[in-house]
Amino acid sequence: DTGVSQDPRHKITKRGQNVTFRCDPISEHNRLYWYRQTLGQGPEFLTYFQNEAQLEKSRLLSDRFSAERPKGSFSTLEIQRTEQGDSAMYLCASSLERNNNSPLHFGNGTRLTVT
C-alpha cells in the first residue's frame, strides 16, 4: 500500500491557462474523490468516481472543470481558462466501498496558484 499519490505537488500558472492534475489512488480502491481546500476551510467536495463512472458532481464544479478516470484506476482533473479564484489545494482521496463506513484516504494534494 503506497498510499494516494498526487502530481504535481505545486503548480503555478497564469490566468487563462489550462492545468491538469493527476491522482493515483490506492490500488484496490474503487472509489475516487476530488476535493478543493482553501486556507482556513475544510475540504469541499467536487466530484467522485466509482470505478470509471463519474457518479456525482458538486455545483461548485463549473464547466471549466472536468475530471476523468478512464480505466478505473488513476484520475485526472483539468481546469480550463484558469481564474485567480481557482487558487487552492486540490485533494484526491480514495476508498474501498464495502459499505458507507469506509473512510477516505487522502493524498498530499496539489497546490495551485493562479497569477
Place this chain on the structure above:
Amino acid sequence: GNSVTQMEGPVTLSEEAFLTINCTYTATGYPSLFWYVQYPGEGLQLLLKATKADDKGSNKGFEATYRKETTSFHLEKGSVQVSDSAVYFCARNTGNQFYFGTGTSLTVIP
C-alpha cells in the same frame, strides 16, 4: 441540511493539558462520523471514526463518542504533546458524500 460545525480555533495549549474540540452535525439518516488530522505540509489522515450511536472511536490517545441525542462527536485527549500540533477536521458521511468542518488549528507549546 447536512453540515458539520466544529469549534473555531486557533487553540493553544501547554504540553500535558487536556484537549476538547467540539463538533456537532446535522444530517438526515444515520451518518458515520470521523476525525481527520492534517499535519503541516501533509494531507489529511484518518484519526478515528465511529459508525453508530454510542460508539467510541479512539487512536493515539484521542477519543470521541458518537452522541446521537446531542448530535455531537467531540474530540478529547487527556494529555497533549507538542507533536499533536496540527489542524483537526470533523467529518460525517451519509451515503457516498463526506462533509467536513472548517478545521480547528491546535498548537501545543512545551
